[in-house]
Amino acid sequence: MRIIISNFSNQPIYDQIVTQIKDLIMQSKLKEAEPLPSIRNLAKELQISVITTKRAYDELEKEGFIVTVPGKGSYIAAGNKELLLEKRIKIVEEKLSEAVLAGKSIHLSLEKLREMLTLLYEEE
Incomplete structure (x- = not known):
């Protein structure tokens, strides 16, 4: 999964992550039940705060695009x-x-x- 963060965008970083993950789902580059990187790994890869990454994942889960299984990770939800x-x-x-x-x-x-x-x- 490739996410690009722009520091020059008016869009908050967490929202850039949310938008790009939704785009990857629409393009079928992320499929149902596919695991997402852990919050810590994505934060490290993007060189951003774990809190920012968690906010993005929380937003995606709230909107029904991902499902988080405690101790196992986050996955692309069905039907999104x-x-x-x-x-x-x-x-x-x-x-x-x-x-x-x-x-x-x-x-x-x-x-x-x-x-x-x-x-x-x-x-x-």
């Missing part, structure tokens, strides 16, 4: 990929709704909005 996908789709829908409202407020045509979306989508 679908949950994460659904959450991300909801975010996309909300942002598209904002774009539609902004477009309507300046009388932007649906065709022009589609054109803009197509250009942005194909940019990547």
Whole structure:
């Protein structure tokens, strides 16, 4: 598992870990029941505080993405990929709704909005 921490990001370090682990789950690079590094090992590898790593794992467990078994470690939880996908789709829908409202407020045509979306989508 490869996690990259940026000290220049506005995103807190624990949140960077959470986001990247969720991304690895979505990309199927982490699979159900796969063990995660121990909190201490990940902290050492990333050269960060054990407390920061524990906070990331606690957040992931609270959201249902990992399961921690006392004395054994933390593992990827079952069924989390679908949950994460659904959450991300909801975010996309909300942002598209904002774009539609902004477009309507300046009388932007649906065709022009589609054109803009197509250009942005194909940019990547």
